[in-house]
Amino acid sequence: xxxxxxxxxxxxxxxxxxxxxxxxxxxxxxxxxxxxxxxxxxxxxxxxxxxxxxxxxxxxxxxxxxxxxxxxxxxxxxxxxxxxxxxxxxxxxxxxxxxxxxxxxxxxxxxxxxxxxxx
Numbered sequence: 001x002x003x004x005x006x007x008x009x010x011x012x013x014x015x016x017x018x019x020x021x022x023x024x025x026x027x028x029x030x031x032x033x034x035x036x037x038x039x040x041x042x043x044x045x046x047x048x049x050x051x052x053x054x055x056x057x058x059x060x061x062x063x064x065x066x067x068x069x070x071x072x073x074x075x076x077x078x079x080x081x082x083x084x085x086x087x088x089x090x091x092x093x094x095x096x097x098x099x100x101x102x103x104x105x106x107x108x109x110x111x112x113x114x115x116x117x118x119x
Contacts, residue, residue: 012037014066018045018073021059030058046080049095056094078102 017040023030033054039045042062048054060077063070082103085091091099 014064016042016062016064018042018060018062018077020045020049020054020057021061022054023056023058042077046077046084049077049081050084050091052092052095054095055092057098074102075104079104 019035019040020033021030022033039048045060049057059072060074061070062073078099078101081091081095081099082105085096085099
């Protein structure tokens with residue numbers, strides 16, 4: 001008997017998928033952001049956070065349905081965002097608060113101060 005290939009595309013799911021919980025304010029509350037499947041990898045989530053696609057991130061989870069695991073990735077993503085901010089990438093005040101609240105190492109963002117007499 002000949003076996004037929006599976007119609008379920010398991011290779012698309014055999015990877016880590018990152019989702020962001022965002023706070024939409026007191027009336028709307030928190031919700032997991034709807035995201036295109038191709039935009040759920042680690043690099044895209046970090047890039048989207050840095051570019052302001054997520055205004056008030058609260059929590060980040062990562063899961064792999066094929067391997068059967070899920071975990072909180074908030075601190076590790078916050079650490080990467082802190083590293084990016086240290087490399088002179090500007091971040092929003094809300095993202096800075098997220099990093100300060102969740103990074104596992106000290107977050108020291110050097111802010112540019114206006115020089116007196118310079119204009």
